Amino acid sequence: STHRIAVIAGDGIGKEVMPEGLRALQAAAARFGLPLEFTAFEWANCDYYLQHGQMMPADWFDQLKGFNAIYFGAVGWPDAVPDHISLWGSLLKFRREFDQYVNLRPVRLMPGVPCPLANKKPGDIDFYVVRENTEGEYSAVGGRLFENTERETVLQEAVFTRKGVDRILQFAFELAQSRPKKHLTSATKSNGIAISMPYWDERVKAMSANYPDVRWDQYHVDILAARFVLSPERFDVVVASNLFGDILSDLGPACAGTIGIAPSANLNPERTLPSLFEPVHGSAPDIYGKNIANPVAMIWSGAMMLDFLGNGDERYAQGHDAIMRAIETVLVQGPRTPDMGGTASTTEMGTAIAALV
Numbered sequence: 001s002t003h004r005i006a007v008i009a010g011d012g013i014g015k016e017v018m019p020e021g022l023r024a025l026q027a028a029a030a031r032f033g034l035p036l037e038f039t040a041f042e043w044a045n046c047d048y049y050l051q052h053g054q055m056m057p058a059d060w061f062d063q064l065k066g067f068n069a070i071y072f073g074a075v076g077w078p079d080a081v082p083d084h085i086s087l088w089g090s091l092l093k094f095r096r097e098f099d100q101y102v103n104l105r106p107v108r109l110m111p112g113v114p115c116p117l118a119n120k121k122p123g124d125i126d127f128y129v130v131r132e133n134t135e136g137e138y139s140a141v142g143g144r145l146f147e148n149t150e151r152e153t154v155l156q157e158a159v160f161t162r163k164g165v166d167r168i169l170q171f172a173f174e175l176a177q178s179r180p181k182k183h184l185t186s187a188t189k190s191n192g193i194a195i196s197m198p199y200w201d202e203r204v205k206a207m208s209a210n211y212p213d214v215r216w217d218q219y220h221v222d223i224l225a226a227r228f229v230l231s232p233e234r235f236d237v238v239v240a241s242n243l244f245g246d247i248l249s250d251l252g253p254a255c256a257g258t259i260g261i262a263p264s265a266n267l268n269p270e271r272t273l274p275s276l277f278e279p280v281h282g283s284a285p286d287i288y289g290k291n292i293a294n295p296v297a298m299i300w301s302g303a304m305m306l307d308f309l310g311n312g313d314e315r316y317a318q319g320h321d322a323i324m325r326a327i328e329t330v331l332v333q334g335p336r337t338p339d340m341g342g343t344a345s346t347t348e349m350g351t352a353i354a355a356l357v
């Protein structure tokens, strides 16, 4: 049956890289016979906000809920709209209302990409960060007491539910089990955060009983961050709460090269509501309008989308693999955008990738 994909380019370079993402997906669809149907939406961007006073129409949820996936560029135009308004008015609503509780980011050193860490080659860095995306430290529970007095006190509670913790751990263990190394690392801080993090550790241990073939360990998040930089070879799947995962999932891709290539997925694994696929980078106002943004993050996010939509279907797996091979070839041979030391445009790099799919 047809997979329906909502296309939201958003702001800035989101509008420049989206056509390249679609070009690669359409090439894969044509070659492998994938029944993909794309529908573009002209909201969830700052121009829409300037016209309507909100980022999205009131019925956005109903308009999108029937789609299998949202393919998302980037949102934000800080000169016109404050970032907390553009982000909370669009992307964060999708993540929460569509219960996309898994934020998945591959950390992979790709061929042809200069690594900021010394003496690393492709294959050395190849792991996933699995971030809990709906609860934990990012809660709305708290408040201010005794405002503007000497006793001024500010509280913000972290929220860990058994359902919320177990479902992210289950996803991470299953991902680890599906990979050759079958190794899971949990980020904790149970020495300092002595209530919620020991609970997290306890649930990891309980979940591990269901996956006897997965080798697992845990590190306090401070030393774990150091190990990302010093010995990234040791990781396979890293699972973390919302705050720790937020930090680790920026640090990981930074250790593996330019931000212009890092992809991400926000998953609703039950597939009852749409999942969202987007580059890690934002709208990059500093380079927008020049057609020089690197399209690889957008294209790679599209490959992740095929992988998820296919859910084991061989044709989709082939589409994913073909896009990844095309990306790798172009990263090595060029044409490359200026962030990678080249002189090619977004369109030239994207067209070269699509031609190899």
Ligand code: NAI
Pocket (backbone or CB within 6 Å): 013, 073, 074, 075, 076, 077, 078, 083, 087, 091, 259, 260, 261, 278, 279, 280, 281, 282, 283, 284, 285, 286, 287, 292, 293, 294, 295, 297, 339
């Ligand atoms: P950014 O990711 O947009 O840019 C950071 C730096 O990386 C800039 O120098 C930019 O030129 C460069 N860069 C980013 N993507 C690139 C690409 N594909 N090719 C080459 N260079 C690239 O982050 P920044 O500047 O902090 O935020 C700009 C706007 O984007 C803000 O409004 C922010 O809120 C929004 N944003 C949105 C995100 C999203 O939609 N998920 C994520 C991050 C930021």
Ligand code: MG
Pocket (backbone or CB within 6 Å): 246, 247, 250
């Ligand atoms: Mg972040």
